[in-house]
Amino acid sequence: MRIRIMEIGVGAFLLAGIVALLMLALNVSGLKLMESNDTYRVYARFENIGGLTARSKVTMSGVLIGQVTDIRLDPEALQALVEMEISKDVDYLSIDSSASILTAGLLGEKYIGVVVGAEEEYLQDGDYFEDTQSALVLEDLIGKFLFNEVSE
Amino acid sequence: MEQFDDVIIDIQKLSFSRGDRAIYKNVDIQIPRGKITAIMGPSGTGKTTLLKLIGGQLRPESGSIFIDGKDIPRLGRRELFEMRARMGMLFQSGALFTDISVFENVAFPLRIHTDLSEEMIRDVVLMKLHAVGLRGARDLMPSELSGGMARRVALARAIALDPDIVMYDEPFTGQDPIAMGVLVNLIRRLNRALGHTSIIVSHDIQETLAIADYIYLISDSEVIARGTPEEMASESSQKVRQFIQGLPDGPVPFHFPAADYQADLLQDS
Amino acid sequence: MIELVARLGRTGLRKLEAFGLAGIILMQSLIARPAPTVMFPLVVKQIHFVGVLSLIIIVVSGLFIGMVLGLQGYTILVDYGSEQAVGQMVALSLVRELAPVVTALLFAGRAGSALTAEIGLMKATEQLSSLEMIGVDPLRRIIAPRFWAGFICLPVLATIFSLVGILGGAFVGIDWLGIYEGSFWSNMQNSVDFREDVLNGLIKAVVFGFVVTWIAVFQGYDCVPTSEGISEATTKTVVYASLSVLGLDFILTALMFGDI
Ligand SMILES: Nc1ncnc2c1ncn2[C@@H]1O[C@H](COP(=O)(O)OP(=O)(O)OP(=O)(O)O)[C@@H](O)[C@H]1O
Ligand SMILES: [Mg+2]
Numbered sequence: 001m002r003i004r005i006m007e008i009g010v011g012a013f014l015l016a017g018i019v020a021l022l023m024l025a026l027n028v029s030g031l032k033l034m035e036s037n038d039t040y041r042v043y044a045r046f047e048n049i050g051g052l053t054a055r056s057k058v059t060m061s062g063v064l065i066g067q068v069t070d071i072r073l074d075p076e077a078l079q080a081l082v083e084m085e086i087s088k089d090v091d092y093l094s095i096d097s098s099a100s101i102l103t104a105g106l107l108g109e110k111y112i113g114v115v116v117g118a119e120e121e122y123l124q125d126g127d128y129f130e131d132t133q134s135a136l137v138l139e140d141l142i143g144k145f146l147f148n149e150v151s152e
Numbered sequence: 153m154e155q156f157d158d159v160i161i162d163i164q165k166l167s168f169s170r171g172d173r174a175i176y177k178n179v180d181i182q183i184p185r186g187k188i189t190a191i192m193g194p195s196g197t198g199k200t201t202l203l204k205l206i207g208g209q210l211r212p213e214s215g216s217i218f219i220d221g222k223d224i225p226r227l228g229r230r231e232l233f234e235m236r237a238r239m240g241m242l243f244q245s246g247a248l249f250t251d252i253s254v255f256e257n258v259a260f261p262l263r264i265h266t267d268l269s270e271e272m273i274r275d276v277v278l279m280k281l282h283a284v285g286l287r288g289a290r291d292l293m294p295s296e297l298s299g300g301m302a303r304r305v306a307l308a309r310a311i312a313l314d315p316d317i318v319m320y321d322e323p324f325t326g327q328d329p330i331a332m333g334v335l336v337n338l339i340r341r342l343n344r345a346l347g348h349t350s351i352i353v354s355h356d357i358q359e360t361l362a363i364a365d366y367i368y369l370i371s372d373s374e375v376i377a378r379g380t381p382e383e384m385a386s387e388s389s390q391k392v393r394q395f396i397q398g399l400p401d402g403p404v405p406f407h408f409p410a411a412d413y414q415a416d417l418l419q420d421s
Numbered sequence: 422m423i424e425l426v427a428r429l430g431r432t433g434l435r436k437l438e439a440f441g442l443a444g445i446i447l448m449q450s451l452i453a454r455p456a457p458t459v460m461f462p463l464v465v466k467q468i469h470f471v472g473v474l475s476l477i478i479i480v481v482s483g484l485f486i487g488m489v490l491g492l493q494g495y496t497i498l499v500d501y502g503s504e505q506a507v508g509q510m511v512a513l514s515l516v517r518e519l520a521p522v523v524t525a526l527l528f529a530g531r532a533g534s535a536l537t538a539e540i541g542l543m544k545a546t547e548q549l550s551s552l553e554m555i556g557v558d559p560l561r562r563i564i565a566p567r568f569w570a571g572f573i574c575l576p577v578l579a580t581i582f583s584l585v586g587i588l589g590g591a592f593v594g595i596d597w598l599g600i601y602e603g604s605f606w607s608n609m610q611n612s613v614d615f616r617e618d619v620l621n622g623l624i625k626a627v628v629f630g631f632v633v634t635w636i637a638v639f640q641g642y643d644c645v646p647t648s649e650g651i652s653e654a655t656t657k658t659v660v661y662a663s664l665s666v667l668g669l670d671f672i673l674t675a676l677m678f679g680d681i
Binding site: 204207209233234235237239240241243244245247248249250260261264265 | 542546550551554555557
């Protein structure tokens with residue numbers, strides 16, 4: 001009987017380990033089990049992505065609707081090409097929507113904010129945002145500010 | 153010096169040392185099959201060491217130890233383990249497995265080396281425990297046994313597999329006179345009925361003389377006398393007389409090798 | 422002078438010999454596979470001893486470390502107005518570093534020392550010799566199951582440590598200091614990557630489990646079979662295992678996260 005109790009204890013212990021790992025995966029790292037199934041991909045070109053990285057948030061009106069999955073340099077346009085996954089539920093991004101790279105707080109992380117346009121047609125898997133706005137780079141801003149001061 | 157007709161263990165020119173101290177120097181020992189052979193000698197001469205050499209746990213520096221023609225120090229690992237299945241050893245300290253019960257201790261060799269069913273194992277274990285008078289202690293843990301009881305359980309474990317060769321390292325120490333008598337009888341009976349070859353290391357002269365067929369007396373890295381109990385009893389050599397009669401003064405050293413006593417005491421530390 | 426060189430050489434050789442013996446023990450007990458029916462109950466028993474019985478200390482330490490991290494993180498981050506990042510900080514430091522390392526250190530102290538003492542005592546009371554005489558290789562019977570158990574238990578314990586620590590951090594951050602719950606968790610989920618962080622932390626734990634158990638088992642098997650010998654071996658286990666864990670942690674961190 002003592003042996004049985006011990007075996008049950010060991011079984012519960014291992015089970016606890018597996019459950020803990022699952023919770024780490026789902027709740028802590030936010031791993032989605034069926035990731036690519038309920039999202040679609042859209043692209044955007046930016047002059048400058050600032051500190052945007054893969055896994056950065058994509059939001060609309062501050063609500064999370066997707067994430068950045070890949071960032072490449074487009075050798076023809078000589079611009080950054082950002083690939084993002086948008087949740088399938090959000091299928092009403094008109095083709096003239098704009099994507100801008102924003103900053104959370106003054107020094108916080110970069111994310112993409114989407115603002116919907118007026119067209120009746122919607123972005124599909126593989127489409128591009130036509131209207132984009134690059135990250136505000138603090139040094140550039142300061143540079144421009146100084147330049148304006150001088151030229152006045 | 154007699155020759156045995158059937159030698160099971162044949163030790164030839166054995167040398168072994170611990171550090172700089174020679175425990176054995178070119179020693180020859182023959183153990184006759186199916187007999188009880190006693191190894192006697194002062195404490196610290198290497199009797200336990202001899203049993204470990206026979207069991208292949210220690211390797212001699214030179215010389216051979218043949219068991220049925222196989223040289224133990226030169227056996228491969230697997231052959232050595234097969235050979236050990238034929239041996240039972242009662243360790244001087246008992247060496248019971250402290251994490252399992254008395255019953256499981258005795259059942260252990262059976263579970264390892266046989267495919268007996270659970271009932272058969274139970275029968276054998278109870279038989280062996282009964283033989284040493286501890287059938288009632290089967291559910292105790294080794295830590296709940298007295299020293300003498302633990303030794304008897306260890307003995308039951310050593311003979312659980314009915315091995316060809318049983319080595320008893322001081323089986324009588326710590327036993328009351330009744331248990332002692334029972335053990336002497338048990339060893340003799342196992343030997344006569346089942347034809348075990350027994351090797352006994354013991355200091356209890358009377359008991360040993362009573363059951364041994366042949367005796368080796370070891371001192372100072374060599375065999376100083378060998379013979380049947382009668383021969384030993386009538387041996388005229390001073391060393392043997394001193395040991396058998398237990399006299400403190402004589403040629404057999406009682407002391408571990410040391411500098412002169414007086415010199416040691418007078419020496420400024 | 423020559424005496425000195427000779428002594429140095431002797432010490433070197435002895436260390437090398439010990440290392441060789443440790444290697445042999447490792448090989449023998451990993452290669453050795455007694456019938457699964459024999460091995461399974463032995464491993465279960467050892468998991469009980471080194472894993473289940475270590476659970477309490479792991480859970481309690483994890484909880485408090487997580488809570489302290491939450492508190493410290495808050496006091497630092499609140500100055501920059503980014504207290505939502507507490508969740509991210511707690512989770513990353515636990516999952517990547519603290520869980521594997523602290524678990525391994527506690528494991529070395531609790532289970533490692535017990536392993537060494539147990540095996541050393543078995544040696545001192547001739548139980549290992551007695552196994553050999555029964556024809557059982559003590560490496561397979563005694564060492565191997567303990568090895569596997571350590572190997573299995575440490576990752577499990579580290580995972581539980583992480584989870585409990587994060588819950589502790591969340592408790593302090595959300596319920597006590599009043600960080601907004603949604604941003605606490607979403608911040609965490611956004612910055613913790615399963616493969617990069619969780620799995621790498623788990624790999625660390627596996628490596629530590631391996632090393633700590635190896636050291637503990639070797640020290641026990643190699644100890645001088647007396648009370649002093651055993652106590653010395655136990656101390657050595659804790660010291661060597663802790664140092665190895667810290668050193669290895671640096672190397673592993675450099676390999677895993679160094680090139681970002
Ligand atoms: N592990 C060891 N390391 C070094 N020396 C040892 C070791 N074991 C035993 N010795 C030495 O070997 C010698 C023989 O030891 P052994 O145990 O064989 O004696 P013994 O004849 O069985 O004595 P006793 O009758 O007291 O049991 C002793 O003098 C002891 O000092
Ligand atoms: Mg002895």
